[in-house]
Amino acid sequence: MRQAVSRPVTRAASQAASQDVRRSAPAAGAGSRRLVELDVLRFVAAFAVMAFHFMAASRSLWDAYPTKLFEPVARLTTLGILGVELFFLISGFVILMSVWGHTVGQFAVSRVARLYPAYWFAVLVIFIMYRFSGVAGFDPKLSDGEYLLNMTMLQGAFGVGHAGGVFWSLWVELRFYVLLALFSLVGITLRRCLVFLAAWSCLALVAEVTQNETLVFVFMPRQAPYFMAGMAFFLIHRFGARTGALIPWVIIAVSYGMSLHAAMERVGERVRLVGIARYPAPPEAVIVAITVVYLLMAAVALGWLRWVRWRRLVTLGALTYPLYLLHQTISAVVIPAYRDVVPPWPLAGITMAVSIGIAYLVYRLVDRPGQRWLRARLEALRVRYRRPRARGGGRADRTATSIPVQSPEASVP
Numbered sequence: 001m002r003q004a005v006s007r008p009v010t011r012a013a014s015q016a017a018s019q020d021v022r023r024s025a026p027a028a029g030a031g032s033r034r035l036v037e038l039d040v041l042r043f044v045a046a047f048a049v050m051a052f053h054f055m056a057a058s059r060s061l062w063d064a065y066p067t068k069l070f071e072p073v074a075r076l077t078t079l080g081i082l083g084v085e086l087f088f089l090i091s092g093f094v095i096l097m098s099v100w101g102h103t104v105g106q107f108a109v110s111r112v113a114r115l116y117p118a119y120w121f122a123v124l125v126i127f128i129m130y131r132f133s134g135v136a137g138f139d140p141k142l143s144d145g146e147y148l149l150n151m152t153m154l155q156g157a158f159g160v161g162h163a164g165g166v167f168w169s170l171w172v173e174l175r176f177y178v179l180l181a182l183f184s185l186v187g188i189t190l191r192r193c194l195v196f197l198a199a200w201s202c203l204a205l206v207a208e209v210t211q212n213e214t215l216v217f218v219f220m221p222r223q224a225p226y227f228m229a230g231m232a233f234f235l236i237h238r239f240g241a242r243t244g245a246l247i248p249w250v251i252i253a254v255s256y257g258m259s260l261h262a263a264m265e266r267v268g269e270r271v272r273l274v275g276i277a278r279y280p281a282p283p284e285a286v287i288v289a290i291t292v293v294y295l296l297m298a299a300v301a302l303g304w305l306r307w308v309r310w311r312r313l314v315t316l317g318a319l320t321y322p323l324y325l326l327h328q329t330i331s332a333v334v335i336p337a338y339r340d341v342v343p344p345w346p347l348a349g350i351t352m353a354v355s356i357g358i359a360y361l362v363y364r365l366v367d368r369p370g371q372r373w374l375r376a377r378l379e380a381l382r383v384r385y386r387r388p389r390a391r392g393g394g395r396a397d398r399t400a401t402s403i404p405v406q407s408p409e410a411s412v413p
Contacts, residue, residue: 079285079286092227092233100188113378122325147163194247235248
């Protein structure tokens with residue numbers, strides 16, 4: 001009698017488990033290769049930011065408005081400011097990929113090892129340059145203690161200025177990582193992701209409408225739409241376009257609307273500061289730029305860019321982070337030194353080439369070996385911490401699921 005009762009229960013449990021596996025399994029082919037197209041988009045984002053700084057924003061370096069010096073491309077370079085927004089979209093996609101099926105400890109090790117080696121090098125270079133040379137452009141005017149605090153990447157939490165002008169986005173990234181790490185504690189599934197994204201959308205809207213400082217700090221209404229859309233695009237990539245019916249697409253549509261508002265506000269601040277003639281970025285151009293960015297991410301999610309396979313593009317994506325961190329500092333050295341002897345167009349090209357070359361060297365000599373060194377030591381500490389808990393009857397460390405090799409080089413910048 002006991003067997004007769006237990007058999008149907010076991011069969012029902014097996015069927016439920018099978019259905020859960022089918023709901024959680026990726027679509028065929030999803031995540032089976034590195035997404036080289038994301039490496040390309042990361043470099044495009046970094047190049048856009050670099051073009052913005054060199055040819056649209058750095059009046060102090062040129063001693064003239066760059067949009068006047070580079071007027072034929074001014075309508076494009078002014079929109080390069082939105083390269084950071086593309087980084088945030090990519091980050092939402094890749095960071096969800098990175099945390100899926102991993103413990104918080106594994107995720108933390110991955111992120112710290114990925115971000116800090118090149119960042120520490122950049123802070124050290126900036127400190128030495130402004131302390132021991134005559135370079136003045138973009139000087140953050142920090143004390144030694146404030147530079148030391150910058151080494152933690154947590155200076156934003158203490159109201160201390162950033163050593164590098166682009167470091168503000170890393171503080172945004174860190175807050176996004178914390179949100180996802182907290183979310184991962186309850187276990188990440190497709191259904192929970194959709195609920196999380198819907199809740200975050202609502203809370204970000206409330207934060208934007210009320211401008212409550214705490215809500216704005218936690219839910220980041222001006223950056224959250226990009227992270228949320230990136231996460232929704234990843235769900236479509238991993239599980240297929242029809243998974244969850246239209247919910248991921250609804251989240252993307254809401255995020256798109258919020259992104260348009262945030263982008264027009266951000267670019268509008270620049271326009272109001274110097275005037276449309278000196279910063280030719282009208283609202284319709286911002287709408288086109290954000291739309292293109294979303295369409296590119298949709299193409300990645302739907303697999304339309306799978307033909308991008310050239311392996312050298314992986315290196316191009318890998319040097320993006322040092323390029324992002326250091327290009328503005330490099331321009332502060334090169335442009336003022338040669339602006340009186342080299343015409344603007346070739347000088348901008350030379351500065352870009354030098355920036356990319358130095359970024360490649362930093363990637364090969366600092367970033368890549370630094371990541372390996374730091375990851376090995378952090379992983380050893382993580383395992384040492386987890387082992388006593390496993391012996392004491394605690395939950396054993398979960399084995400990581402198959403995650404594309406995109407994750408070690410992920411996101412942002």
